[in-house]
Amino acid sequence: MGRLKEFDESKAIDGAVDCFWARGYEATSVRDLAEHMGIGGASLYNAYGGKRALFVAALARYADRSMRERIARLEGDGRPKEAIRAFLAEIIERSLADRDRKGCLLVNSALDVAPHDAEIGKVVAGYLDEIRAFFRRNIEAGRSAGQMPRNIDSDAVSTHLLGVLLGLRVLARTMPDRVLLEGVVRPALDLMDMPVKPRARRGRP
Amino acid sequence: MGRLKEFDESKAIDGAVDCFWARGYEATSVRDLAEHMGIGGASLYNAYGGKRALFVAALARYADRSMRERIARLEGDGRPKEAIRAFLAEIIERSLADRDRKGCLLVNSALDVAPHDAEIGKVVAGYLDEIRAFFRRNIEAGRSAGQMPRNIDSDAVSTHLLGVLLGLRVLARTMPDRVLLEGVVRPALDLMDMPVKPRARRGRP
DNA sequence: TGAATTCTGTAGCGTTCGATCTAAAATAAT
DNA sequence: ATTATTTTAGATCGAACGCTACAGAATTCA
Numbered sequence: 001m002g003r004l005k006e007f008d009e010s011k012a013i014d015g016a017v018d019c020f021w022a023r024g025y026e027a028t029s030v031r032d033l034a035e036h037m038g039i040g041g042a043s044l045y046n047a048y049g050g051k052r053a054l055f056v057a058a059l060a061r062y063a064d065r066s067m068r069e070r071i072a073r074l075e076g077d078g079r080p081k082e083a084i085r086a087f088l089a090e091i092i093e094r095s096l097a098d099r100d101r102k103g104c105l106l107v108n109s110a111l112d113v114a115p116h117d118a119e120i121g122k123v124v125a126g127y128l129d130e131i132r133a134f135f136r137r138n139i140e141a142g143r144s145a146g147q148m149p150r151n152i153d154s155d156a157v158s159t160h161l162l163g164v165l166l167g168l169r170v171l172a173r174t175m176p177d178r179v180l181l182e183g184v185v186r187p188a189l190d191l192m193d194m195p196v197k198p199r200a201r202r203g204r205p
Numbered sequence: 206m207g208r209l210k211e212f213d214e215s216k217a218i219d220g221a222v223d224c225f226w227a228r229g230y231e232a233t234s235v236r237d238l239a240e241h242m243g244i245g246g247a248s249l250y251n252a253y254g255g256k257r258a259l260f261v262a263a264l265a266r267y268a269d270r271s272m273r274e275r276i277a278r279l280e281g282d283g284r285p286k287e288a289i290r291a292f293l294a295e296i297i298e299r300s301l302a303d304r305d306r307k308g309c310l311l312v313n314s315a316l317d318v319a320p321h322d323a324e325i326g327k328v329v330a331g332y333l334d335e336i337r338a339f340f341r342r343n344i345e346a347g348r349s350a351g352q353m354p355r356n357i358d359s360d361a362v363s364t365h366l367l368g369v370l371l372g373l374r375v376l377a378r379t380m381p382d383r384v385l386l387e388g389v390v391r392p393a394l395d396l397m398d399m400p401v402k403p404r405a406r407r408g409r410p
Numbered sequence: 411t412g413a414a415t416t417c418t419g420t421a422g423c424g425t426t427c428g429a430t431c432t433a434a435a436a437t438a439a440t
Numbered sequence: 441a442t443t444a445t446t447t448t449a450g451a452t453c454g455a456a457c458g459c460t461a462c463a464g465a466a467t468t469c470a
Contacts, residue, residue: 001414001415001416001467001468001469002414002415002416002417002466002467002468003415003416003417003418003465003466003467003468004416004417004466004467005416005417005418006417006418006466007418024231024317026229026231026232027231029456029457029458030457030458030459031456031457031458039418040417040418040419040420041419041420041458041459041460042417042418042419042420042460042461043417043418043419045458045459045460046416046417046418047417050458050459051458051459100320101320102320103316103320107316107375108316108317110375110376110378110379111308111312111313111316111317111374111375111378111379112229112313112316112317114378114379115305115306115307115308115378115379116228121379124379125379125380128376128379128380153392155388156388156391156392157392159385159388159389160369160388160389160390160391160392160393162372162376162389163369163372163373163376163389163390164365164368164369164372165372166371166372166375166376167367167368167369167370167371167372167373167375168368168372169316169375170312170315170316170371170372170374170375171315171333171367171368171371173315173316173319173320174315174316174319174320174326174329174330174333175330175333180364183360183361183364183365184364184365184367184368185365185368186361186365187358187361187362187365187393187396188365188392188393190396191392191395191396207436207437207438207444207445207446207447208435208436208437208438208445208446208447208448209436209437209446209447210446210447210448211436211447211448234426234427234428235427235428235429236426236427236428244448245447245448245449245450246428246429246430246449246450247430247431247447247448247449247450248447248448248449250428250429250430251446251447251448252447255428255429256428256429
């Protein structure tokens with residue numbers, strides 16, 4: 001019973017994502033949000049409770065549509081090493097094409113709002129852990145498949161890759177240069193390459 | 206001629222650094238600033254011109270007292286490899302001891318304000334380049350001293366280390382855990398180690 | 411149809427924002 | 441002493457902030 005919502009909830013939350021993503025939490029006003037969501041201020045408070053709760057919802061939406069989509073898509077091929085390489089390559093391409101320099105909503109939130117809000121901090125940490133788990137799964141799969149060194153430390157390298165990803169995102173917002181961003185990533189990818197066989201001789205391998 | 210300043214300019218700018226550092230640019234109000242600087246609002250505008258100009262001055266102060274001090278101190282030993290290791294170790298220790306999770310003012314600014322302000326963006330990019338130059342100098346010195354692989358790519362690895370540093374700072378604000386932060390750094394430090402000699406035999410080395 | 415419930419637009423709440431004005435206070439040069 | 445210049449404290453500016461009250465519109469129950 002009661003009056004039905006008139007606005008498209010999915011379009012609305014996408015509008016909120018765009019706002020928070022482009023301007024950050026603090027710099028986004030409730031009026032900005034309502035306008036980009038195509039609703040009135042009262043509807044915003046009625047449907048989401050307030051600015052902070054809406055931000056949490058926007059984070060979840062972003063994580064689903066951006067991070068998890070990418071992980072699922074790249075991990076589907078069954079080529080673990082390529083999945084990791086493609087993941088980072090895709091971030092670089094998107095960063096270079098991102099003329100507004102919006103970066104990644106999760107990374108932006110990890111630096112800006114997470115330290116000041118314990119609850120949101122836990123949410124963001126959970127999303128970052130999902131990315132790290134993606135790296136770790138594919139490192140272990142790559143090692144099992146013989147594509148990576150047998151003694152590779154999946155814990156340390158997956159954590160390292162998460163750090164490199166975050167650094168990549170930060171650097172891309174201030175110095176979006178291809179040579180620079182690829183320089184950040186390349187040594188990390190080299191970690192997953194097989195060690196060169198020393199003194200390969202002609203004849204039998 | 207004219208009335209003399211009553212406040213300590215050095216204490217004042219330090220107060221501004223603390224404010225921007227702890228709360229970020231947007232969330233810091235001119236009233237917060239004036240209070241922590243020990244001056245009135247009118248004096249703030251008289252001495253610095255406004256919030257944005259004060260932020261630029263605070264950035265410069267921070268870079269001098271924090272980043273450049275650390276670089277000068279660690280690079281003085283003449284042990285290039287140890288300088289890089291100690292640099293990252295010091296960041297980890299400071300991050301773990303930083304109960305307010307303020308992180309690094311330069312990194313925070315690189316993600317938050319640089320993308321929205323071209324002029325400040327160039328300033329921040331300049332500071333980041335100083336850090337990268339520190340890494341590169343010490344990689345090349347370490348290579349020359351025979352402490353690092355002869356074929357190490359100082360451009361790529363210094364850029365990689367800058368990325369790792371930025372990622373470290375982001376991660377420390379959301380997940381300040383020693384195991385995690387050291388996991389981010391360790392594979393990067395391994396890049397600078399000499400390759401193990403294959404099949405060392407007894408007798409002559 | 412009447413009552414209950416929910417959504418929406420408008421208006422406005424009190425607060426705070428960055429910035430400025432005014433006038434008194436303090437100093438240096440004349 | 442007079443004048444010129446600068447700093448100070450305090451009040452205040454218009455605008456924007458997050459949020460809410462309220463009345464009307466729209467819908468499902470009885």
